[in-house]
Each structure stands twice: as C-alpha cells, then as structure tokens.
Amino acid sequence: MTSDQQRIDSFRQAAGRFASGVTVVTTALDGHLYGITATSFVSLSLNPLLVTVSINSHSPILDEIRASGVFAINVLGRHQQDVSACFARRGRGRSKERFDEVETHSEATGAPVVTGALSWFDCTVHTMLSGGDHIILVGEVVSAGGGTGQPLLYWSGEYRELSTAEEAEADIGRIADSLSIQLHLHGMRAEQLLEAQHAVEPAAAALAARAASDDQVAQLRDLVEESEKHVHDASRYNPLSLEFHARLGLLSGNPAIAASVGALNRPRESVYAVHTNAERATRAVEAHRRILQAIEDRDEDAARRLMTEHLGVVAQGMPC
Ligand SMILES: Cc1cc2nc3c(=O)[nH]c(=O)nc-3n(C[C@H](O)[C@H](O)[C@H](O)COP(=O)(O)O)c2cc1C
Helix, strand or coil: CCCCHHHHHHHHHHHHHHCCCCCEEEHHHHEEEEEECCCCCCCEEEEEEEEEEECCCCCCCCHHHHHHCCEEEEEEEEECCCHHHCCCCCCCCCCCHHHHHCEEEECCCCCCCCCCEEEEEEEEEEEEECCCEEEEEEEEEEEEEECCCCCCCEEEEECCCCHHHHHHHHHHHHHHHHHHHHHHHCCCCHHHHHHHHHHHHHHHHHHHHCCCCCHHHHHHHHHHHEEEEEHCHHHHHHHHHHHHHHHHHCCCHHHHHHHHHHCCHHHHHHHHHHHHCCHHHHHHHHHHHHHHHHHHHHCCHHHHHHHHHHHHHHHHHCCC
C-alpha cells in the first residue's frame, strides 16, 4: 500500500469515529425535487442564523441549489433510516421518483421539508465555498422547526440509535424535572426538603459507591474541586454544590433513586440559595470531599454515614 493510500485510510478511519446525526439536503427547481443524504451538517452562527453542509462537488444537486437559491436541511429521526438510504443512492439529474417514496411539504422557501423529520432548517443560499473535493454550502436560515423524538445517528460506518438505557435515563430526568418544578411551585419548606434528602440521599451515596464507574467518579471529583474554588462566590458555588447532590442520584444506577433525588433539584436550588455563606460553603466542600473519598474507596457504609452526617450539619444552619 502506498503511503498516500495509508494516509487516506487513516483519515477515513479517524473521521468515521466521529458520531453524527443524519440529514437530507433538499431543493426544488421548476417543480422538480432533489435530495441528498449528508452527515456533514453544522450549525454555524446565531447572528446571522447560518448553517453549513458539505456536498461532493460532483453532486448534481449543487447546480440545482445554485439555480434555485434555496435548500432545506432535514434532520432525520430514528425511524427514518429508509429515508437516509433512499437519498444516499447515487443518481444524476432529477430525483422525482425518490420523492414518491418520501412525503414532503414546503415551509418558507419552497424547498421540500421531509414530513416527520426530527427538525428542519429552511434556507436561502448565503455562500458556496470551495473545500477540496467538496463545496461548503452556507445557508441563511429563514425558518426552522421540528418536534421531539430520538435522532438517527451514524457512527463508524453504521446507523445507530441512542441506547434504551440512555433513553430511559433521559425520560426519568424529564419526569423528575417536571416533578421538581411542581414541588417548587407548591412551595417546599426547608424542613420538608431536609426530611426528603435524609430519606434518599444517604441511599444514593451508598449505591453510588457500589455502582458509579471510574469515569463518573473522576467527574464527581472535578465537580468538587471546581466548587472549592468558588466558596467565596455564592452565585458560582451554589450550582456546583447542588450539582454534587443531584449527580449522586444518577450515579446510584437506580432509576427510582435517581428520580427521587432529581425531584428535589428545584426546591434545593431555592432553599440553599438563601442559606449559603463562605464558612458554610467551606464546610460543605469538606463534607463532599469525604463522601467522594468513600465513593472512590467503594465503601458503601461510609458513604451512607457521611451523607447522613453532612445533612445533619446542613440542617443546623437552617431556620427549621
Ligand atoms: C450516512 C451518509 C452520510 C453522507 N454524507 C454525505 C455528505 O455529508 N456529503 C456528501 O456529499 N455526500 C454524503 N453522502 C453520500 C451521498 O449521500 C451519496 O453519495 C449520494 O448518493 C450522492 O447522490 P448524487 O449522486 O445525487 O450526488 C453520505 C451518505 C451516507 C449514507
């Protein structure tokens, strides 16, 4: 193998390790529709609203986009792998038959928007830049939209989906967040918050000592170290300190514990925002360090006991 070929292969391999979503870039000209599957989408600028996508300079869609002056980028959902495959078929000229398989409608510019796409950007052509054997298409976004759902992903030469474990975690996070908003809106008193923390957080700390991965523990350490730098600045310290408590729920590996700890996030924010000063913050960081050490040592009993003690000390500073 030539060294050039080796470099190309290494480049391909390295680029293939970059995970991305999947889009279909579409345009319409004289009543005909065109589309090409592309993963090279990037959201570029907020002011003005710009996006880019890189298209092989031999692709006939570039002439159509040049002539029409408009295009849409359709972000595909997890169930649209067939749409991706359909527009990844090589084909010069007009692609009307492909659009017979895929339902579209128009929004602002008249470029076809794939019905059921996870999201879409309807664009006018801002610039077309040369980039080696590709053209970097820069679009000014006239209109954008979409719904909720899971994305179609592409990684290492294959279509992928978010795993069900990640999905479940995201669902639990959303439910816990809306519960925590409700608890906050209904007004949770400091003593009620502490009772609830006493009920779930020692268990979360103990389970985290058993279940957290080494990476997760390292991230927890970074969080504690970052919070220590800001003990004199409540506005920066508070969110980091609260994040420590919230993170333990997720590290427990138990969805019910994660949801219960997450449900306390907003009440925790409002109660502790009022009751922090530098001295209390310094003591809390020391307690967090001890709990972290127990988790690192995989010592479940110590993690549970240290969290209980920490909450006891926290309670002494509360007007309850
Ligand atoms: C997952 C995936 C991602 C792709 N991303 C791009 C891309 O970003 N840019 C590009 O020019 N082609 C990309 N392609 C290749 C084109 O979709 C494919 O070559 C298409 O058939 C070209 O059609 P054309 O002959 O009408 O240009 C991708 C293909 C797949 C399957």
